[in-house]
Amino acid sequence: MAVVDVMLPYYGDVGLMKKAANSVMAQQFQDWRLRVFDDGYPSTEPEEFFAGIDDPRVSYQKNGENLGANGNYRKALAQADAPIVVIMGADDIMLPNYLDVVVRSFEAHPEAAIVQPGVQVIDENGAAVNPLVDRVKKVCAPQATSPLVLANEDLAASLLRANWTYFPSLAWRSEVVQEIGFTEGLDVVQDLAMLLDVAARGGALVVDPELAFLYRRHSASDSSVRALDGRRFEEERRFFQDQAERFRARGWSKAARAATTHLMSRLNAASLVGKGIASGNSTAVQKLLKHVVA
Numbered sequence: 375m376a377v378v379d380v381m382l383p384y385y386g387d388v389g390l391m392k393k394a395a396n397s398v399m400a401q402q403f404q405d406w407r408l409r410v411f412d413d414g415y416p417s418t419e420p421e422e423f424f425a426g427i428d429d430p431r432v433s434y435q436k437n438g439e440n441l442g443a444n445g446n447y448r449k450a451l452a453q454a455d456a457p458i459v460v461i462m463g464a465d466d467i468m469l470p471n472y473l474d475v476v477v478r479s480f481e482a483h484p485e486a487a488i489v490q491p492g493v494q495v496i497d498e499n500g501a502a503v504n505p506l507v508d509r510v511k512k513v514c515a516p517q518a519t520s521p522l523v524l525a526n527e528d529l530a531a532s533l534l535r536a537n538w539t540y541f542p543s544l545a546w547r548s549e550v551v552q553e554i555g556f557t558e559g560l561d562v563v564q565d566l567a568m569l570l571d572v573a574a575r576g577g578a579l580v581v582d583p584e585l586a587f588l589y590r591r592h593s594a595s596d597s598s599v600r601a602l603d604g605r606r607f608e609e610e611r612r613f614f615q616d617q618a619e620r621f622r623a624r625g626w627s628k629a630a631r632a633a634t635t636h637l638m639s640r641l642n643a644a645s646l647v648g649k650g651i652a653s654g655n656s657t658a659v660q661k662l663l664k665h666v667v668a
Contacts, residue, residue, distance in 0.1 A: 376431065377405040378473055379456035379548070382464055383446040385413040388420055390465035390590070398462070399429065403473035407456065412436040413446040444564070448556045454548050463542035467496070467588035475586040476545035483523055487550040487577035488569070492585035493540045498592055505591065506645070510638060511538045518583050525578035527626040533569055534617065534632035539579075541565035543587035550577060562606045563613045570617060574624070607643050607661060614639065640666050 380398050384391050398408045412420050414437050424434035441449060447461060458480060462468070472491065479489040497503045514536035516522050524532060533539070554571045556564060572579070618633035643662045650659040 376407040376456045377477060378403075378407070378458045378460060378545070379454040380406055380408045380460045380462055380468075381450040381454055382408060382410045382462050383413065383443070383450045384410055384420065384464040385415050385440075385443070385446070386464060388415075388417060388423075391420065392423055394462060394464050394466055394468075395424075395432075397468040397470075397472075399427075399432065400470055401468060401473045402470050403477055406431060406473060408432045409450070409453065410434045411446055411450045413442070414438075414440040444556055444558065444561070451552060451556065454552065457548055458545055459548040459551060460545050461542065463590065465590045465592075466542045467590070469586050469588065471584070472586040475582055475584050479521055479580045479582045480545070480547070482521065483578065483580050485525075485578050486523065486580045487547045487572050488579040489545045490539050490579060490581050491543060491545075491587055492583050493543050493587045493589050494585060495591050496588050498590070500588075500590075503591065507642070508591070510536060510641075514538045514638065516581050518581050520583070522581045523578050524581065526573060526576055527621075527629050529577075529579055530570055530573040530621060530626060530629040531632045533566060533573070534614070534629055534636065536638035537566045537569070539565065539569060540587070540589045543589055550575075560609070560613070562609055567613065573629075574620070605661075607639070607664075610636070610639050611664075 382391075382394060382398075395408060395410065398406065408431060410420070410424060410433065412434065421434060421436060424432060437446065437449070451459070451461060458477065460476070475491045476489040479491075480486060495503055495505070495508045514532075515538035516524060516532065550572060551568065554568050554575075557567055560567055569579070614633045614636040618630050621627075621629035621633060644666045647659060647662050647666075650662055
């Protein structure tokens with residue numbers, strides 16, 4: 375059994391997927407498996423690419439029917455059996471030190487359920503970028519020059535103020551994330567829901583500032599589209615209301631207050647009102663304003 379399972383749910387750009395896979399195969403830490411889950415992409419190129427890789431650590435399977443992103447992620451997670459699992463984006467890049475960093479952090483902090491390494495954001499063309507959303511994430515993230523551990527209410531409250539993590543870059547204790555799983559019906563807050571479940575169970579997250587991962591941000595991503603038309607914030611508002619009630623019942627007043635306020639989420643909605651007006655989408659503008667003041 376490998377130490378790390380890198381699960382790669384895939385549907386989309388073949389070239390970017392190849393770069394993601396090659397970055398896993400270029401890791402300095404060698405005790406890994408790469409498992410690719412093709413959600414029925416209409417091309418033989420991915421299968422041909424992996425058929426040409428002579429490495430028993432690499433496997434590829436194509437779903438008989440399209441499961442959708444949530445379903446394919448659930449399928450991938452269920453098949454992990456290494457102690458550590460990474461659910462990687464099919465267009466992101468592991469720097470060669472990535473697995474070294476996360477395995478080292480888990481060894482140094484056996485209480486940890488998750489490791490967040492240092493991340494650089496890149497655009498569609500691979501150029502380093504620093505858009506507003508990522509500048510905000512950086513300001514809200516724990517400021518650390520060496521590995522830092524957050525747990526319990528401190529972790530929940532910090533994440534509810536602003537989700538400063540990058541989900542595809544996270545490494546997880548397999549038994550923890552498999553017990554939590556992906557929640558059906560959630561899209562844009564799926565990652566935050568899983569992280570808060572870890573915090574609620576007493577789990578810890580290690581922030582290791584060493585740069586080890588390139589996260590690709592697309593201007594036309596699903597979450598961007600949902601944000602501009604207001605759908606993202608409908609889901610977020612329901613989610614934050616539920617979390618406020620959850621943590622209030624636990625006596626976690628800081629976390630409940632952060633969920634009730636969800637200031638960064640409100641500011642994000644407010645920043646899009648001008649774009650909504652410019653697009654002439656009055657329904658979206660109403661949804662955005664509702665989130666800002668609700």
